[in-house]
Amino acid sequence: MERKKLTGSELLQELSALPGWSLYEGKLHKLFTFPDFVKAFGFMCEVALVAQAMDHHPDWSNAYNRVTIDLVTHDLGGISTFDTELARRIENLLS
Amino acid sequence: MERKKLTGSELLQELSALPGWSLYEGKLHKLFTFPDFVKAFGFMCEVALVAQAMDHHPDWSNAYNRVTIDLVTHDLGGISTFDTELARRIENLLS
Amino acid sequence: MERKKLTGSELLQELSALPGWSLYEGKLHKLFTFPDFVKAFGFMCEVALVAQAMDHHPDWSNAYNRVTIDLVTHDLGGISTFDTELARRIENLLS
Amino acid sequence: MERKKLTGSELLQELSALPGWSLYEGKLHKLFTFPDFVKAFGFMCEVALVAQAMDHHPDWSNAYNRVTIDLVTHDLGGISTFDTELARRIENLLS
Numbered sequence: 001m002e003r004k005k006l007t008g009s010e011l012l013q014e015l016s017a018l019p020g021w022s023l024y025e026g027k028l029h030k031l032f033t034f035p036d037f038v039k040a041f042g043f044m045c046e047v048a049l050v051a052q053a054m055d056h057h058p059d060w061s062n063a064y065n066r067v068t069i070d071l072v073t074h075d076l077g078g079i080s081t082f083d084t085e086l087a088r089r090i091e092n093l094l095s
Numbered sequence: 096m097e098r099k100k101l102t103g104s105e106l107l108q109e110l111s112a113l114p115g116w117s118l119y120e121g122k123l124h125k126l127f128t129f130p131d132f133v134k135a136f137g138f139m140c141e142v143a144l145v146a147q148a149m150d151h152h153p154d155w156s157n158a159y160n161r162v163t164i165d166l167v168t169h170d171l172g173g174i175s176t177f178d179t180e181l182a183r184r185i186e187n188l189l190s
Numbered sequence: 191m192e193r194k195k196l197t198g199s200e201l202l203q204e205l206s207a208l209p210g211w212s213l214y215e216g217k218l219h220k221l222f223t224f225p226d227f228v229k230a231f232g233f234m235c236e237v238a239l240v241a242q243a244m245d246h247h248p249d250w251s252n253a254y255n256r257v258t259i260d261l262v263t264h265d266l267g268g269i270s271t272f273d274t275e276l277a278r279r280i281e282n283l284l285s
Numbered sequence: 286m287e288r289k290k291l292t293g294s295e296l297l298q299e300l301s302a303l304p305g306w307s308l309y310e311g312k313l314h315k316l317f318t319f320p321d322f323v324k325a326f327g328f329m330c331e332v333a334l335v336a337q338a339m340d341h342h343p344d345w346s347n348a349y350n351r352v353t354i355d356l357v358t359h360d361l362g363g364i365s366t367f368d369t370e371l372a373r374r375i376e377n378l379l380s
Contacts, residue, residue: 037247038144038188041238045140045330048231049133052334057227061251093133132342136333140235143326147239152322156346228334228378235330239323283323 001085005076014084021087027059027070028083032094034065043067043093050089056082096180100171109179116182122154122165123178127189129160138162138188145184151177191275195266204274211277217249217260218273222284224255233257233283240279246272286370290361299369306372312344312355313368317379319350328352328378335374341367 006014015021021030034040040062047069051057059070071087073080101109110116116125129135135157142164146152154165166182168175196204205211211220224230230252237259241247249260261277263270291299300306306315319325325347332354336342344355356372358365 037238037242038141041144041242042137042141042188045235045333046133046137048227048330049136049334049337052227052231052338053340055338057254059251059253061249063249064247093137132333132337136337140238140330143235143322144239144242147322147326148242148245150243152349154346154348156344158344159342228331231334232327232331232378236323236327239326283327 001081003073003076003080003082005073005078005080006084011079011084018084018087018091023079024070026078027072028079028087029068029070030087030090032067032069034067037064040065040067046093047090050093051086054082054086054089056086058086096176098168098171098175098177100168100173100175101179106174106179113179113182113186118174119165121173122167123174123182124163124165125182125185127162127164129162132159135160135162141188142185145188146181149177149181149184151181153181191271193263193266193270193272195263195268195270196274201269201274208274208277208281213269214260216268217262218269218277219258219260220277220280222257222259224257227254230255230257236283237280240283241276244272244276244279246276248276286366288358288361288365288367290358290363290365291369296364296369303369303372303376308364309355311363312357313364313372314353314355315372315375317352317354319352322349325350325352331378332375335378336371339367339371339374341371343371 015023021028023029032043034043044062044067047058061068069090071083072078073082116123118124127138129138139157139162142153156163164185166178167173168177205213211218213219222233224233234252234257237248251258259280261269261273263273306313308314317328319328329347329352332343346353354375356368357363358367
């Protein structure tokens, strides 16, 4: 996969195929809610593995059963193909 | 919960309510299979959290998408109420 | 351990024994930096286990090699004995 | 890195540079001991990330503070360059 910043129209098209994801402060953003901390952190372990394998890591936070993920490619100055690919792989973990 | 070794009849009754678990080499035993390593290790992270909270830890192994769990209470010399409780909590993670 | 909100003077005394921790927006706060994501997330796995065993969970975030931890006891409306105890156990993980 | 089965002499040379690793039942083998379960499982989380990034996974087991790792490349019928590379990366986690 080519690693490149998305144009505005590419980004809008990608967003339409990523349910629950939004643009927030220039990042691809989603809040995930789980029954409890155990399920939330199990999800984080899975995301960590997927992210490390891509060598592309989220900005994310957790409070008990909630996990907030923000994706951006700092060195490209915006949202890139790697961010939307990581978002897709994160969605696949939950399907 | 009282921490005590189960009698033979108690163990048989508990086993009947734990689908897929068997007695193997004196331990409460089950093999779990997942689609891939990511899902297998995510499950292990959840089990680790549940086990640490009980201060009761499994003997377990992993190879790619397979996780084998063996439960026994070494200091009581057999399968205890903590083993069947941990087995139940592990099952709940997957329900 | 008693679970109770700390008085101002108790909190100042506790803080003096927790190197690198500060008060930030009403929470007990520290930023941890690691060589890379792998070490940062390994640390998070350890903290998750410690927190789950206490049934007391951090508000925390991660970006690559940085982990930010904020501790507060929401239902007590401030920083409690559980927050300082969790901070101590987190420090012990790194000693 | 080329993915290929090691010859006997290559394997012996590699082993001499991997302290604590041995050949056991045709696999590259090492037992790691930690102070407790939390540190053992934190190590496993780090190894899991490293392994997933290589798409090369260990056969491993854990009991409380002990982690046993066995490395072999099943489809090549022996120990490969990926096994020794994974062993090196695991050692680096502990250095």
